[in-house]
Amino acid sequence: MKVLVLTGSPHASGTTAALADAFCEGAKSAGHHVERFDTGRMKIGPCLGCMSCRKEGGSCVRHDDMEKILPALVEADAVVFVTPIYYFGMTAQLKAVIDRFFAVNGQLRESNKKAYMISVCGDAEDWVMDGLRIHFTNICRYLHWEECGRLLAEGFYDADGIKATDWPEKAKALGASL
Numbered sequence: 092m093k094v095l096v097l098t099g100s101p102h103a104s105g106t107t108a109a110l111a112d113a114f115c116e117g118a119k120s121a122g123h124h125v126e127r128f129d130t131g132r133m134k135i136g137p138c139l140g141c142m143s144c145r146k147e148g149g150s151c152v153r154h155d156d157m158e159k160i161l162p163a164l165v166e167a168d169a170v171v172f173v174t175p176i177y178y179f180g181m182t183a184q185l186k187a188v189i190d191r192f193f194a195v196n197g198q199l200r201e202s203n204k205k206a207y208m209i210s211v212c213g214d215a216e217d218w219v220m221d222g223l224r225i226h227f228t229n230i231c232r233y234l235h236w237e238e239c240g241r242l243l244a245e246g247f248y249d250a251d252g253i254k255a256t257d258w259p260e261k262a263k264a265l266g267a268s269l
C-alpha cells in the first residue's frame with residue numbers, strides 16, 4: 092500500500108514527530124511504501140480562492156512545495172494527518188495543505204483512500220480535541236475517504252514526556268496494522 096504521511100508541526104523533534112516516526116516505522120515494517128512530508132517546514136502558501144484550478148484545463152496558480160505533495164496524494168492508498176493542536180484545531184500549516192487539496196478535489200473524491208489522524212495536545216482535558224475530531228470526520232465524509240483510525244494523545248507539551256509513555260508503541264502498532 093502507498094502511505095502518505097503529512098505532518099503539520101514546525102518542530103522537527105516534537106511530540107507529533109515522535110509519533111509520526113513510530114507510525115512510519117510500523118508501516119514500513121509491514122511492507123508498505125511510506126512517503127512523508129513535514130509540511131510545517133515546507134514552503135506552502137494558502138489557497139487564494141482564485142478558482143483557476145476549476146477552469147477548463149486549469150491548475151493551481153501557486154508554484155511552491157505543494158507541487159511535490161499533490162502527485163503523491165493522488166496516488167496514495169492511505170493518507171495520515173499528523174498535527175499538534177493549535178487553538179483547538181490542526182495547525183495552520185497543515186490546514187493550508189488541506190485547503191490546497193481543492194486543486195485536485197475531483198480526483199480525491201473518486202479514489203477510495205483510507206484516512207488516519209494522529210494528534211497531540213498540551214492540555215489534558217478531554218474536550219481539547221473535539222474540534223479536530225469533527226473536522227477530520229467531515230473531511231473524510233466530503234472526500235469519500237474511509238476514516239480508519241485516530242490516535243489522539245492529550246497532555247504532552249514536549250517530546251521527552253510522550254516518549255516516556257506507550258504512545259509511540261501505539262503509533263507503531265497503528266502503522267503496522269494498515
Ligand SMILES: Cc1cc2nc3c(=O)[nH]c(=O)nc-3n(C[C@H](O)[C@H](O)[C@H](O)COP(=O)(O)O)c2cc1C
Pocket residue numbers: 100101102104105106107108175176177178179180211212213214215219247248249250
Ligand atoms: C500556537 C500554539 C497553540 C497551541 N494551542 C493549544 C491548544 O489549544 N490546546 C492544547 O492543549 N495545547 C495547545 N498547544 C500545545 C501543543 O499542542 C503541544 O505543545 C504539542 O505537544 C506540540 O506538538 P509538537 O511538539 O509536535 O509541535 C499549543 C501550542 C502552540 C505553540
